[in-house]
Each structure stands twice: as C-alpha cells, then as structure tokens.
Amino acid sequence: xxxxxxxxxxxxxxxxxxxxxxxxxxxxxxxxxxxxxxxxxxxxxxxxxxxxxxxxxxxxxxxxxxxxxxxxxxxxxxxxxxxxxxxxxxxxxxxxxxxxxxxxxxxxxxxxxxxxxxxxxxxxxxxxxxxxxxxxxxxxxxxxxxxxxxxxxxxxxxxxxxxxxxxxxxxxxxxxxxxxxxxxxxxxxxxxxxxxxxxxxxxxxxxxxxxxxxxxxxxxxxxxxxxxxxxxxxxxxxxxxxxxxxxxxxxxxxxxxxxxxxxxxxxxxxxxxxxxxxxxxxxxxxxxxxxxxxxxxxxxxxxxxxxxxxxxxxxxxxxxxxxxxxxxxxxxxxxxxxxxxxxxxxxxxx
Amino acid sequence: xxxxxxxxxxxxxxxxxxxxxxxxxxxxxxxxxxxxxxxxxxxxxxxxxxxxxxxxxxxxxxxxxxxxxxxxxxxxxxxxxxxxxxxxxxxxxxxxxxxxxxxxxxxxxxxxxxxxxxxxxxxxxxxxxxxxxxxxxxxxxxxxxxxxxxxxxxxxxxxxxxxxxxxxxxxxxxxxxxxxxxxxxxxxxxxxxxxxxxxxxxxxxxxxxxxxxxxxxxxxxxxxxxxxxxxxxxxxxxxxxxxxxxxxxxxxxxxxxxxxxxxxxxxxxxxxxxxxxxxxxxxxxxxxxxxxxxxxxxxxxxxxxxxxxxxxxxxxxxxxxxxxxxxxxxxxxxxxxxxxxxxxxxxxxx
DNA sequence: CTGAAAGCGCTTACAG
DNA sequence: CTGAAAGCGCTTACAG
Numbered sequence: 001x002x003x004x005x006x007x008x009x010x011x012x013x014x015x016x017x018x019x020x021x022x023x024x025x026x027x028x029x030x031x032x033x034x035x036x037x038x039x040x041x042x043x044x045x046x047x048x049x050x051x052x053x054x055x056x057x058x059x060x061x062x063x064x065x066x067x068x069x070x071x072x073x074x075x076x077x078x079x080x081x082x083x084x085x086x087x088x089x090x091x092x093x094x095x096x097x098x099x100x101x102x103x104x105x106x107x108x109x110x111x112x113x114x115x116x117x118x119x120x121x122x123x124x125x126x127x128x129x130x131x132x133x134x135x136x137x138x139x140x141x142x143x144x145x146x147x148x149x150x151x152x153x154x155x156x157x158x159x160x161x162x163x164x165x166x167x168x169x170x171x172x173x174x175x176x177x178x179x180x181x182x183x184x185x186x187x188x189x190x191x192x193x194x195x196x197x198x199x200x201x202x203x204x205x206x207x208x209x210x211x212x213x214x215x216x217x218x219x220x221x222x223x224x225x226x227x228x229x230x231x232x233x234x235x236x237x238x239x240x241x242x243x244x245x246x247x248x249x250x251x252x253x254x255x256x257x258x259x260x261x262x263x264x265x266x267x268x269x270x271x272x273x274x275x276x277x278x279x280x281x282x283x284x285x286x287x288x289x290x291x292x293x294x295x296x297x298x299x300x301x302x303x304x305x306x307x308x309x310x311x312x313x314x315x316x317x318x319x320x321x322x323x324x325x326x327x328x329x330x331x332x333x334x335x336x337x338x339x340x341x342x343x344x345x346x347x348x349x350x
Numbered sequence: 351x352x353x354x355x356x357x358x359x360x361x362x363x364x365x366x367x368x369x370x371x372x373x374x375x376x377x378x379x380x381x382x383x384x385x386x387x388x389x390x391x392x393x394x395x396x397x398x399x400x401x402x403x404x405x406x407x408x409x410x411x412x413x414x415x416x417x418x419x420x421x422x423x424x425x426x427x428x429x430x431x432x433x434x435x436x437x438x439x440x441x442x443x444x445x446x447x448x449x450x451x452x453x454x455x456x457x458x459x460x461x462x463x464x465x466x467x468x469x470x471x472x473x474x475x476x477x478x479x480x481x482x483x484x485x486x487x488x489x490x491x492x493x494x495x496x497x498x499x500x501x502x503x504x505x506x507x508x509x510x511x512x513x514x515x516x517x518x519x520x521x522x523x524x525x526x527x528x529x530x531x532x533x534x535x536x537x538x539x540x541x542x543x544x545x546x547x548x549x550x551x552x553x554x555x556x557x558x559x560x561x562x563x564x565x566x567x568x569x570x571x572x573x574x575x576x577x578x579x580x581x582x583x584x585x586x587x588x589x590x591x592x593x594x595x596x597x598x599x600x601x602x603x604x605x606x607x608x609x610x611x612x613x614x615x616x617x618x619x620x621x622x623x624x625x626x627x628x629x630x631x632x633x634x635x636x637x638x639x640x641x642x643x644x645x646x647x648x649x650x651x652x653x654x655x656x657x658x659x660x661x662x663x664x665x666x667x668x669x670x671x672x673x674x675x676x677x678x679x680x681x682x683x684x685x686x687x688x689x690x691x692x693x694x695x696x697x698x699x700x
Numbered sequence: 701c702t703g704a705a706a707g708c709g710c711t712t713a714c715a716g
Numbered sequence: 717c718t719g720a721a722a723g724c725g726c727t728t729a730c731a732g
Contacts, residue, residue, distance in 0.1 A: 002679070002680040002681065003677035003678060003679060003680060004513075004516065004517075004518045004672075004677060004678055004679075004680045005672075005675075005677050006502060006503070006504040006505075006672045006673075012500050012501075012502075014476075014501065016724095016725060016726085017725065017726060018725080018726095026702080026703085027702065027703045027704075028703085028704095028725090028726080028727090029702070029703060029704080029727080029728080030701090030702060030703075032726070032727060032728085033701090033702085033727095036727080040701070041701070041702080042701060042702085045701085045702085059473065059476075059477050060477065060725085060726070061417075061477065061479065061724090061725055061726070062477045062478045062479065062726095063413045063416055063417050063422070063478065063479045063724095063725085063726090064417055064708090064724070064725035064726040064727090065725080065726055065727075066413055066708090066726090067411075067413050067414055067417055067708050067709065067710085067724090067725080067726070067727090068707075068708050068725075068726040068727045068728080069708080069726075069727055069728085070708070070727090072413070074457075074478070081443065082432070082439050082442055082443040082446065083439045083440035083441075083442070083443035083444075083658075083659075084439075084440065084443075084642055085435075085642055085643055089432050089433045089434075089439040090433035090434065091433075092432055092433070092458070093431065093432040093433035093434075093460055094433075096432065096458060096459060096460060097460070100459065100471075105457050105459070105474060105475075105478055106457065106458060106459070107424075107455050107456065107457050107458075108442070108446060108456060108457075108458045109446060109450065109455070109456070110443055110446060110447070121450075123409065124455060125455075126364075126409075127409050127410065127411065127412045128412045128413065128424070128455055129411065129412065129413045150362050151362070151364065152356060152362075153356065154356040155356075163354075166354065167354075168354045237642060237643070237645075237646055263642075266643060266646045267646065269646075270645075270646045270648075273648060292434055292435055292587055292613075293435055293587070293616060293643045293647075295587075295620075296587055296616045296617065296619075296620045296647070297643075297646070297647065297648070298620075298623060298647065298648040308433075309433075322354075322355075322356045323356075325355075327353035327354060327355050328353060328354055329352070329353060329354075330352040330353060330354045331352065366708095366709060366710085367709065367710060368709080368710095376718080376719085377718065377719045377720075378709090378710080378711090378719085378720095379711080379712080379718070379719055379720080380717090380718060380719075382710070382711060382712085383711095383717090383718085386711085390717070391717070391718080392717060392718085395717085395718085410709085410710070411708090411709055411710070412710095413708095413709085413710090414708070414709035414710040414711090414724090415709080415710055415711075416710090416724090417708090417709080417710070417711095417724050417725065417726085418709075418710040418711045418712080418723075418724050419710075419711055419712085419724085420711090420724070
C-alpha cells in the first residue's frame with residue numbers, strides 16, 4: 001500500500017514579521033503598524049513594507065498576535081449536535097459565515113445534549129483563547145455559569161428567547177409556538193392528543209414546547225393523560241418511530257400527534273404509514289423547526305419555522321458588538337411562523 | 351429594552367502558570383513539567399504543584415503553549431457546506447468527536463462549493479496555527495496546493511478514494527457507485543434515463559458519479575442524450591425539483607432518474623409527485639449518500655450509502671498518526687453499499 | 701512618524 | 717530531579 005509521510009521534506013517555514021522587517025529595512029514595530037494601523041506610517045515606507053510582505057507571502061501568526069495583544073479573534077460554539085436532521089447545522093453555517101466576514105474564526109463542538117460535556121467544551125474553548133461564546137438553550141451546568149461569569153467573556157445563547165443568568169438570548173418563543181400548533185389542531189376538532197417529546201435529557205427548548213402544548217390543551221379543557229406523553233432522549237427519526245408505536249397502542253388512539261422536533265415527526269409519520277394509518281385522514285402529525293426536508297415528506301409536514309440561519313447571523317452580530325464594547329439586547333425574540341402543510345386535517349369522526 | 355454589557359465588572363483574570371509556580375513555591379519549569387511530563391518530577395513536589403493547580407483552577411493557555419512549543423492542537427476543516435441535507439455535517443460531527451478524544455480542537459469553515467473560498471479559508475486556518483487539515487474532494491485551487499505543500503502540514507481529503515497531488519484520500523469510489531446504481535436500474539429494465547447532477551461547479555464527487563452512470567449505460571448500449579442530463583450548481587432539494595421538471599418535458603420522458611445526491615433526489619421525487627407521476631410505478635428515482643431522511647421519504651429512497659461518520663473518524667485518526675510521524679495510507683476506499691428501497695421498480699411497459 | 705525594549709504565557713535546552 | 721534564562725512571533729507603551 002502506498003503510504004504518505006508528513007511533513008514533506010521540502011516544507012518551508014513561514015515568513016515571520018522579522019523577516020519582513022529586515023527585507024524592508026525597517027523595525028518590527030513599523031511592520032506591525034503597517035499591518036494594524038497603516039494610516040500612521042509614512043506612505044513610502046508603507047509601500048516598501050507592503051512589497052516585502054507580498055514578496056515573502058507573509059501572513060501574521062494569529063496565535064502570536066492574540067497572545068501579545070491580549071485579544072483573539074476566535075469564537076467558540078457548543079451545540080447539542082452538528083449532524084443529523086437537526087437545525088443546528090444550519091445555524092452553525094450561518095454563524096460561521098457571518099463571523100468570517102467579521103474577521104473571526106469559529107471552533108465548533110457538540111455536546112450531544114449533555115450538559116456536563118458542554119461544560120468541558122466551554123472550558124476547552126476558553127483555553128483556546130475564545131473571545132466569545134455561542135451556546136444553545138437556557139440550561140447550563142453551574143460550573144459552566146461560574147466559568148463564564150468569572151471570565152466575563154461575551155456570550156450569547158440561542159434557540160430560546162428567555163435569558164436566564166443574564167446571558168443574552170436569541171430565538172423563538174418555544175412555549176408560544178407549542179400553544180399555537182396545538183390550537184391549530186384543536187381548531188381542526190382534535191380531542192385526543194399524543195405527544196413525542198425529547199425532554200428526557202432536560203432539554204429546555206422541547207420542555208417549553210411541551211409546556212405550551214399542555215397550556216393550550218388545558219385552556220380548551222382537553223385532557224392529556226400521562227400515558228399520552230412519550231418522553232425520549234434524543235430527537236432522532238428512530239425515536240419518533242418508537243414514540244408513535246407506543247402511542248397507537250393506547251386504549252384510545254390519539255388523532256393528533258405533536259412531536260417536539262421535525263425529526264421526531266418524520267419518524268412518527270413513517271411509522272404510522274407502516275402501521276397502515278393514513279396521514280392526515282386517520283392521524284394529524286406536527287413537528288417543530290421546519291428543517292428543509294419537512295416540506296418534502298409525503299404528506300408535507302405542518303410545523304413551526306425556527307429561523308436557524310437568522311439566529312446564527314444575529315449571534316455573530318451581537319458577539320461582534322459586545323466585543324466592541326457595545327451593549328446588546330438581553331432577549332431577542334424572533335417570529336416562529338406557523339407553517340401549515342398536508343400532515344394536518346380535520347379530526348376523523350369516530 | 352434590557353441590554354447586556356461585557357465584560358462584566360466582576361470578571362477575574364485567569365490564573366497563569368507563574369501564579370501556580372509561586373503558590374507552590376517552585377519554578378515555572380517545574381509546573382510545566384508537572385503538566386507535560388509528570389513522571390520526571392518528584393512525587394511530593396508534583397502533589398504540591400497539583401494542589402496549587404486545583405486551588406487556582408488553573409488551565410494552561412493553549413495559544414501560549416502552541417506558540418512556545420511550536421506545535422498546536424488545532425485542526426482545521428473546510429467542507430462545501432455544513433448545513434442543509436448534505437452528509438458533511440455528519441462527517442464534521444464524527445471528526446470533531448474523534449479529535450476531541452485525541453485532544454484536538456476543530457475549526458470549521460464552509461466553502462459553499464467554491465474553490466477560491468476554500469483557498470482563502472485554508473490560508474486562514476494556517477494562520478490560526480492549524481496543525482492539520484481535513485478537506486473534501488480531490489479538486490483544489492493551485493494556490494491551495496502550493497500552500498499545503500509549502501507548509502508541509504498533515505492534510506487528508508475526504509469523500510473520495512482518489513488521491514491526487516499526494517494528499518491522502520478517504521472515501522468511497524464514487525464512480526463505481528454510479529455504475530452500480532445504474533446497473534440496478536438497467537437490470538430493472540430501464541432504458542430511458544434522466545440525470546440530475548450537481549456538476550456545474552466542477553464537483554469531482556458528483557462528476558465521478560455521473561461518469562460511472564455514463565459508463566454503465568455505454569456498457570449496456572443504452573444511449574444518454576445530452577438533454578437528458580441536467581447539470582445544476584448546488585445539490586439542493588429545490589434544484590432536484592427543477593431538474594425533474596426539465597426532464598419530464600422531454601420528448602421521451604425517462605423512466606429512471608439518477609440524482610447525484612439524495613437532496614436532489616428528494617426534490618425530484620417531490621416534484622414528480624406534484625406532476626402526478628407515481629414513484630416507482632411511473633418513474634424510478636435514485637440518489638447518493640443515504641442521508642438519514644432518505645429512508646423516511648415516501649417511497650423510501652434507493653441510494654448508495656456514503657459512510658460520512660466513518661470517514662470523519664478515519665480522517666481524525668490519520669491526522670493524529672501523521673502528526674506523530676507515522677505513515678498513513680494514500681488511498682483508503684470505504685465500501686459504498688447499495689441500499690435498495692422503494693423508489694425503484696421494474697420499468698413501466700410502454 | 702519610527703525604533704528599541706519589554707512583555708503576552710508558555711516550553712525547552714542548558715546547567716547544576 | 718530542579719531552576720534560570722532564552723525564545724516562540726507578535727504588540728505596545730515609551731522615547732526620540
């Protein structure tokens with residue numbers, strides 16, 4: 001088998017600031033100034049330095065720069081998951097994109113919905129000199145909170161509109177979204193509800209959604225027996241499938257299924273189909289988030305749009321502002337638009 | 351509106367190595383040794399230092415460490431996209447996960463399928479002191495190649511089994527996968543093919559898949575008119591939809607549609623349905639990658655599995671080995687298992 | 701407007 | 717086994 005070795009023998013070391021300085025016959029300070037505050041250096045010298053920079057293909061070492069200046073341009077983020085059919089990857093993409101144009105780089109880590117791992121990762125991000133942090137949700141380990149306060153580093157949290165612990169929050173009102181989706185189903189005449197919620201790992205977003213569902217049902221005087229709520233850990237398609245399998249075994253089979261994420265809903269629909277149930281005639285199903293495939297399932301999924309890309313962009317913008325000493329809003333609520341498609345219909349008359 | 355300011359007035363500065371040293375009454379060198387080669391320091395001193403570390407909650411500054419030691423533990427990756435329904439996010443997640451256990455952090459950026467942006471991002475990653483690089487595909491800008499060679503930094507590329515330019519590659523044989531999928535359709539009696547391929551931005555993976563399709567058709571003596579190949583830029587659901595819309599307008603409507611990614615295939619299926627075509631009775635559709643929702647569409651999509659998570663893990667492992675001076679295989683081909691579901695059937699007799 | 705010097709927080713030969 | 721000193725590649729007061 002052909003093998004490869006690194007570093008290649010022909011590897012050349014990068015040019016450094018002092019190389020530029022000697023080539024241009026100026027001091028290191030001057031090169032630094034040309035790089036960072038070109039205006040205060042005499043034009044002819046500036047050009048000479050610039051030429052040297054070009055000749056040597058010089059680019060400054062960001063780590064040395066960060067170390068000596070005391071401020072870094074690295075932002076860290078910890079999301080529950082990067083992969084799969086969750087919306088976080090869309091948010092991370094927008095965040096990275098926006099940060100890039102602002103001159104920052106993004107270190108990404110995923111906590112797998114585990115608050116302790118999240119703490120460890122925040123710690124690592126800080127050791128890497130992260131100048132800002134983007135988190136998810138409003139539930140953090142006490143250690144993590146202590147650390148963030150202690151370092152006083154700009155931090156925002158996302159996918160929630162509630163700021164706990166003084167950390168600025170950007171997101172939708174998950175609870176209101178839960179209410180709205182439920183009211184839609186109630187209006188369609190549904191009285192028997194089943195819920196699949198990824199709340200088993202104390203997920204604040206899904207918990208808020210579930211609370212919203214409960215609220216709307218209580219408001220309408222529709223009971224929600226304990227057994228009709230299946231709590232799962234991860235919001236996977238597979239768990240949606242299992243959740244539905246459990247719900248259709250109940251004494252009185254629900255006519256409406258609310259899932260706290262689209263992935264769960266897709267799994268639930270798939271399993272329902274397998275069991276011979278027709279959606280939406282026999283069963284209405286709704287999800288949350290409006291991931292891109294939600295519009296493509298058959299039937300297309302009724303859901304609530306969670307504007308991940310916008311959340312990512314705003315997070316980048318806020319962080320940038322905060323790092324420039326500007327104040328940022330503590331709670332930024334984004335609209336969660338109800339998106340009615342074909343997975344919901346009038347409750348079957350039974 | 352409530353606003354938030356950073357840094358908080360109560361922010362405390364991090365403890366540094368010298369703080370630990372004075373608290374433990376030893377030299378900085380000793381603290382450094384306790385951290386990096388504990389065995390060579392006398393047990394009682396080691397414990398004293400450890401106690402100081404704990405008391406001060408000390409964690410070393412990774413940037414300073416990297417700067418002074420000359421080696422960093424940051425890996426950079428550039429993928430075409432992080433979000434959406436592409437497999438890359440699954441690969442990035444696995445990569446990050448594995449790197450984390452190996453003690454590395456991952457800086458992520460997305461090139462949006464643009465080779466020039468990719469180059470810029472590689473440059474930035476190197477400025478950030480990246481000790482290794484994970485790329486995608488086998489097509490790079492000359493500048494990027496020059497840079498990589500020049501720095502001699504461990505680099506691997508993914509989602510392809512072909513190593514060009516001496517960069518170790520980890521992935522499936524896209525061309526063979528294209529052939530296999532096509533042969534399946536041929537075996538089902540299809541003779542009229544339509545293709546939707548995201549090759550407009552010189553995407554080497556999709557191009558290889560398309561080449562494979564062509565090869566299998568030529569082998570079987572089945573013609574593929576130019577008009578039957580729709581080349582799009584991005585592999586989005588929307589483009590899949592448009593692609594299909596074009597294909598069904600042809601003189602002789604294809605009975606089999608090959609899409610070079612699952613997202614395209616999902617879009618194509620959705621559009622076909624909208625046009626009143628039944629899948630798979632009127633039309634067979636196949637995709638590539640086997641993203642998690644591919645199994646949940648109705649009908650479930652026939653595709654080829656692209657093992658993104660495994661690719662990510664192997665990439666992490668190889669990089670780690672390379673950074674320890676060990677050789678790594680130049681080409682690592684992973685199996686691309688054909689996954690036959692319900693979107694393919696015998697060609698309609700017409 | 702420019703340069704010499706000190707320093708950012710670590711590591712690493714070099715002595716002892 | 718431990719410490720003093722130099723150095724990683726930059727920035728930043730401080731003089732001039």
